[in-house]
């Protein structure tokens with residue numbers, strides 16, 4: 412018996428008439444969801460290929476990938492990217508370190524290889540495999556030795572519907588800034604720390620982009636899993652699948668680290684644990700820093716943008732250090748809304764700020780640091796009104812492109828559809844805090860209308 416076909420005409424809101432054919436389930440033709448264990452089953456063919464730095468981006472590059480456990484040895488081959496076909500006689504090969512990861516749905520080997528002694532500002536082609544089963548050749552470029560303008564991309568939480576809906580954000584970001592030098596993820600890349608299928612979705616969404624642009628990431632609370640003793644610890648996936656620096660406090664390897672890219676120091680902090688230890692380390696890193704630009708990234712925001720959220724401990728412990736060293740930009744996530752401060756953020760707790768808004772104390776309020784909270788995935792929270800935020804958004808998936816050109820830093824936040832939502836330029840000034848020049852030609856604010864309780868009856872929206 413043939414299945415019955417219904418033809419429906421659907422009028423979409425944009426006025427487009429689409430004819431759809433829906434197959435009714437009959438006689439064993441019911442679609443069946445493919446199980447995650449099958450979708451994300453590792454094979455001898457490399458997948459989940461991701462570039463990172465463990466040290467100097469001018470001369471090193473690390474790559475990590477996954478196979479099944481039958482692959483005992485992994486190799487990474489590299490050559491100067493040729494203008495024509497790859498000449499295998501010109502290829503150098505590094506052997507990877509291999510470690511086994513047992514997940515909720517499979518067992519896999521994760522392989523990690525380091526390319527060293529590379530030339531600065533050079534394009535390389537590389538592939539990974541077991542000697543027989545290889546990935547395609549990917550390209551990457553090392554950081555230049557001399558100053559030149561560069562860009563990078565920043566994402567807030569991806570976390571939910573990663574394959575289905577975060578994919579369009581990372582792909583839109585790449586199409587907007589294909590020459591960006593790295594992609595920075597401020598935590599909550601996935602929702603369930605030990606769910607291998609979610610990590611599979613993250614790699615699927617980014618696909619070859621993860622293998623082409625270096626990844627910089629910090630863990631959010633969703634990369635923390637519950638241990639048997641009830642405490643929370645880093646996902647078992649994190650360290651096998653990323654190769655980040657190990658220069659942070661003991662116990663926070665690859666989650667708290669720093670590196671320099673041209674004239675910018677990036678400081679990645681793990682806001683889930685050991686806050687006091689990281690404060691001491693942060694202070695020592697900033698005391699030694701010689702880079703004109705300093706960007707810090709961590710997951711939990713110093714100034715929350717979501718309703719009924721606050722991270723007072725971070726504000727008390729880390730913010731005074733950020734203030735002292737006049738860190739330029741702090742990139743955060745966690746609140747599933749958007750918020751961006753000006754230069755004037757309270758240099759003390761908000762509950763005591765009310766008395767210091769004028770006169771000499773005004774100086775105390777001008778810290779020169781811009782704080783950003785953003786979200787790239789589709790999970791959305793209610794906004795919390797805040798006097799420190801210059802620009803906010805609800806119900807908006809965003810990516811940010813940050814351009815650094817000498818003494819100028821241009822920041823652009825764009826929506827999932829690629830529209831400019833927020834923009835500003837920071838300009839270095841000798842002996843003063845940065846000048847902040849607000850951007851123009853921005854979209855209308857995307858904030859839900861304020862509805863009183865009485866009006867909200869029936870709508871379910873109350874602020």
Ligand SMILES: [Fe+2]
Pocket residue numbers: 568599631632633710744745746
């Ligand atoms: Fe979070």
